[in-house]
Amino acid sequence: MIARTLTIARKELLHIVRDRRTLAVMFFLPVMQLFLMGYAATTDIEHLRTAVLDADRTPQSRELIEAYRASNYFDIVGYVENEETLARMVDDGEVRAGLLIPTGYGEDVAAGRTADVAFVIDGSDPNVANTVYAASQQVGQAQGIRFIERRLGVKAEDMPGVEVHPRVWYNPAMKSANFMIPGLIAMVLFTLTIMLTALAIVREREQGTIEQLMVTPIRPIELIVGKVIPYVFVAFFDVLEVLAIGVFWFGVPIHGSLSLLLLLAALFLMTSLGIGIFVSSVANTQQEAMLVVWLMLLPSIFLAGFFFPIEAMPGFLQALSYLVPLRYMLVIIRGIILKGVGLEVLATQVVALVIFGAVIMVFAATRFRKRLE
């Protein structure tokens, strides 16, 4: 029994080693995704390209521009003469924001009146616009407080008021990478194992070798386990790979227990391997398998809260998300890495994964056997 299973596993390993393209996909795709998520899919806003229309040209207006620049949120990349030019630059995407200082700004400031400026924001991406909106106001308010201090000859700290000291837990620097990379580990485990197991089994069907295998003394269970073993190792290698790059390159801290993380990753593998086996029992060709995998993956990724928080979804989608196993793994992995929590907090998720894993595995294995007959 074990000998035959290992015979299958050994053969599968040969397939993997022979197929350079799949090999590359297995080991570089996660790395590529990691760098994409780490850098490109960031919602951290800094150095936003900004144009300035300074119609005032007074020391006061220059002081305001300098305040924006110094905030680090905005890079002043150009000065324009009129609103049309500014509008064109925003249209072209040359700049994402524009500061408009009207004539009389310096005069108003000097006279102690409220001075008005306008701030144009490219709102195409609401996430970016929100941050920019807040930053633009923040800089303006800070400048206002400076005026008051000067006029009254006092320091703001000496004045009555409420000062809020926000404490951002788990990810104090609010780096998107810290949020994205743990999620990506769960994603890699999920997508890669589903795809690889499904394709590996369907390939045998497509090439007709599965029939040859079925007349050997190999049992269906030995076939499934044997075929899946190499991919379990590939999946774990990928997890460690992504984790290592996350920690050493992106500086993601691991607050919780690494061994608990790996243990629960193994538990999660039950589910994704099961789905992979299920797909292989549905599809006749590798193309069909890919299609089915994509049909299952996309909703999973969105409903699980990989990109967008589940709390922000409409009620029925939230309810639906309970049926997506990836959801629980995301909570687990973010919990362990970012919050450093253990089983006592994650118990619900772990139980959910145990149930999903067992049900899907049994269902897939039964279907797989049926399909062979």
Next chain:
Amino acid sequence: MTFDGLRQAPSVKRQASNVTWGSSTVNDYAVEVFNLIKKFGDFTAVNGVTFNIRRGEIFGFLGPNGAGKTTTIRMLLGLLRPTGGQATVLGYDIVHQAEEIRKHIGYMSQRFSLYQDLTVSENLDFYGRTYGVRGGRLQERKRFVIEMAGLQGRERELTRNLSGGWKQRLALGAAILHEPEMLFLDEPTAGVDPISRRAFWDLLYRLAEDGTTIFVTTHYMDEAEHCQDLAFIHNGRIIAQGSPEEIKLHKMQGQVLEIDCTQPDVAITVLRQMGLFDEVALYGALIHVVAEGIAEHKPSIAQALAEVGVQVRAMDIIAPSLEDVFIANVRNNAD
């Protein structure tokens, strides 16, 4: 044919017979099939076939594509559950003891089913190990198979780079690595060149001489002549069975007249219009005409052909080929 085997308990495991051709007894059957039926929905693929295969013989299962050959094999191997009937392979029941059957048989499916991205040696290692052949015995058997298939020096070549004939002999090698008592070959020579086919049949003879029972399906009639026993299957029914000689002797109604003439296409039309014959068919450039008492028709045929300007070079009554018999039986069966 009788079905004496039914009286034996299916679980009785019998020894591989080393008897040579012709000397095996009626009770010594490797395969016993009784009224086997397979339906797929409304379609009946195999419609109550009954046949026996003696140990150590080459049994040919003939029929056109879609006749039910592969379905029958798949049932015998336990890959398909029969809708009705009974069968044993090597004494094991095909429904309840499929696992036992698989340990003792080798199978070559219609499609080449070794791994193209593995080397010759790796494929043999893999199939050997699945049957529990390992260590020194595996090395010994691999040497034997590689030598048999003429693959010396190609052990490390990727299977996809082998030509058709080699691939086919390698597939046979993989199927016999574990020294099975019986071999099932489903259209093993389809799409292989004539020289490789010849070499392949030589291998089958060698295996049969060593006592392996061979069940082979084919639609090549010349190959059927190589078998000791034959069954013709058509539309899921066996329409003739016996040795090639028996079949040609007893299963043919009428005699075959072979005509060698000019303009065979014209001649065939004329002969069919005469409406006197059971069968008029073209075999290469020759025409075969089948009818009871065909000799009497020779003058009228000659005359009819002469009238349309066809010159007859030769016209002789010949022994029917298996193909003649097959076509005749298919027609009778359809009536």
